[in-house]
Amino acid sequence: MKKYTKSHEWVExxxxxxxxxxxxxxxxxxxxxxxxxxxxxxxxISKGDTLCSVESVKAASDVFSPxxxxxxxxxxxxxxxxxxxxxxxxxxxxxVRIEVSDTAELDTLLSEEEYKKVCEEE
Amino acid sequence: xxxxxxxKCTPLHAEHIRLKAKMVDFGGWDMPIQYTEGILAEHxxxxxxxxxxDVSHMGEITVKGEQALDFxxxxxxxxxxxxxxxxxxxxxxxxxxxxxxxxxxxYKIDNKYAxxxxxxxxxxxxxxxxxxxxxxFNVEVVNVSDEYAQIALQGPGSEEMIKDICGVVLENIxxxxxxxxxxNGIQAxxxxxxxxxxxxxxxxxxxxxxxxxxxxxxxxGAKPAGLGSRDLLRFEACYxxxxxxxxxxxxxxxxxxxxxxxxxxxxxGKSSLSEQKEKGLTRKxxxxxxxxxxxxxxxxxxxxxxxxxxxxxxxxxKSPSAGKVVALGYIPSTFKLGNEVEIEVRPxxxxxxxxxxxxxxxxxxxxxxx
Numbered sequence: 001m002k003k004y005t006k007s008h009e010w011v012e013x014x015x016x017x018x019x020x021x022x023x024x025x026x027x028x029x030x031x032x033x034x035x036x037x038x039x040x041x042x043x044x045i046s047k048g049d050t051l052c053s054v055e056s057v058k059a060a061s062d063v064f065s066p067x068x069x070x071x072x073x074x075x076x077x078x079x080x081x082x083x084x085x086x087x088x089x090x091x092x093x094x095x096v097r098i099e100v101s102d103t104a105e106l107d108t109l110l111s112e113e114e115y116k117k118v119c120e121e122e
Numbered sequence: 123x124x125x126x127x128x129x130k131c132t133p134l135h136a137e138h139i140r141l142k143a144k145m146v147d148f149g150g151w152d153m154p155i156q157y158t159e160g161i162l163a164e165h166x167x168x169x170x171x172x173x174x175x176d177v178s179h180m181g182e183i184t185v186k187g188e189q190a191l192d193f194x195x196x197x198x199x200x201x202x203x204x205x206x207x208x209x210x211x212x213x214x215x216x217x218x219x220x221x222x223x224x225x226x227x228x229y230k231i232d233n234k235y236a237x238x239x240x241x242x243x244x245x246x247x248x249x250x251x252x253x254x255x256x257x258x259f260n261v262e263v264v265n266v267s268d269e270y271a272q273i274a275l276q277g278p279g280s281e282e283m284i285k286d287i288c289g290v291v292l293e294n295i296x297x298x299x300x301x302x303x304x305x306n307g308i309q310a311x312x313x314x315x316x317x318x319x320x321x322x323x324x325x326x327x328x329x330x331x332x333x334x335x336x337x338x339x340x341x342x343g344a345k346p347a348g349l350g351s352r353d354l355l356r357f358e359a360c361y362x363x364x365x366x367x368x369x370x371x372x373x374x375x376x377x378x379x380x381x382x383x384x385x386x387x388x389x390x391g392k393s394s395l396s397e398q399k400e401k402g403l404t405r406k407x408x409x410x411x412x413x414x415x416x417x418x419x420x421x422x423x424x425x426x427x428x429x430x431x432x433x434x435x436x437x438x439x440k441s442p443s444a445g446k447v448v449a450l451g452y453i454p455s456t457f458k459l460g461n462e463v464e465i466e467v468r469p470x471x472x473x474x475x476x477x478x479x480x481x482x483x484x485x486x487x488x489x490x491x492x
Binding site for chain 2: 032034053057
């Protein structure tokens with residue numbers, strides 16, 4: 001079950017690993033994505049840190065980490081096919097997997113309903 | 123949100139809304155940045171078939187009178203005298219110090235009439251500038267922008283798409299030439315010009331004819347394209363964007379536009395440009411190709427060489443047609459083809475790039491006959 005942030009990231013727990021990406025709403029607003037600056041595997045991340053940068057034709061946008069932990073894996077397929085984030089932001093377009101240090105951090109994130117409201121109010 | 127000044131709308135504004143375009147404020151105009159297919163798809167349509175742009179926000183200024191052509195000769199850097207009637211030139215207006223007021227097209231209509239087409243973002247400034255320069259000439263300068271709509275049809279399939287609905291023989295209209303004629307019964311200035319690096323036409327029509335012409339072209343299969351794809355297309359062709367590559371702080375020589383400058387004649391800014399040519403340029407606009415992964419250069423990113431800041435990016439992007447990440451930027455004139463620089467794409471992140479030839483991509487655009 002996915003959780004969301006006000007800054008348009010989604011996160012899904014797979015055991016103790018959080019899979020993170022940007023939402024479909026975010027990709028729609030960004031337009032065609034042409035480059036993703038993936039973080040280093042093994043990097044230590046704190047909740048709220050800039051995880052990486054997603055670049056569209058018109059602008060660069062920072063992705064903020066919804067959790068603290070260590071980068072386990074990045075979606076290297078995005079290097080050659082960044083447009084996957086446009087076509088499948090919340091599935092194939094996942095960006096990183098983070099080994100989470102405290103799963104309770106997800107409790108304060110938004111539910112799908114709450115996130116939908118955030119988008120409507122924008 | 124505080125109260126905002128209302129944005130200006132072109133005669134085609136409702137069409138863009140109908141087509142569900144994403145709209146943005148461009149120089150005070152509410153313009154489509156893209157339609158539903160997106161910037162890359164629209165870019166591809168222009169490169170491979172036919173795209174359609176609303177460029178009605180551009181400014182049109184007429185210069186009429188006994189000294190119309192003499193005045194134009196004085197106003198712009200390029201030679202007007204050498205042009206035939208029915209010919210167009212791309213040129214610049216400069217200040218006395220050689221800084222660029224705007225880039226523009228001059229349509230040489232007859233010996234008492236020229237049409238100047240200027241950037242939307244500079245219309246007011248340009249009109250004031252032109253009127254001031256015209257003070258000692260026997261000419262009448264009128265801003266007719268509100269009467270005109272302008273539509274650009276661009277792509278290798280352009281001529282084929284419209285030849286049966288045009289009252290003029292399109293294949294006779296050479297690059298940078300125009301004819302007055304009818305397209306789908308609508309009276310227009312039909313010019314073989316464009317800002318995409320592809321073959322194509324620009325139509326100037328009375329504003330009431332804009333919607334019928336737009337809809338006819340869509341019906342024939344042209345795909346609407348917004349300002350996002352337009353910027354990407356012109357950038358790949360290495361065409362100038364005022365505010366990026368050319369500004370009041372750059373000269374045409376620095377921007378690589380010496381082919382549009384005739385130093386044999388008198389014009390505003392001539393002595394400064396002659397002097398600059400004599401002394402040699404200290405900086406030049408160069409094309410750069412990024413050689414390592416790490417980001418996309420953007421407007422105003424700093425350029426470094428051996429840890430020293432040496433210049434700045436004017437425009438950068440991933441070029442779909444070239445398949446590379448590229449940029450235009452000002453660097454010292456000592457740099458040659460193949461030389462390496464670094465572009466600061468993010469605080470503390472610099473990526474390597476090398477100086478390359480222009481353009482990044484050469485499309486179906488015709489060339490001028492010598």
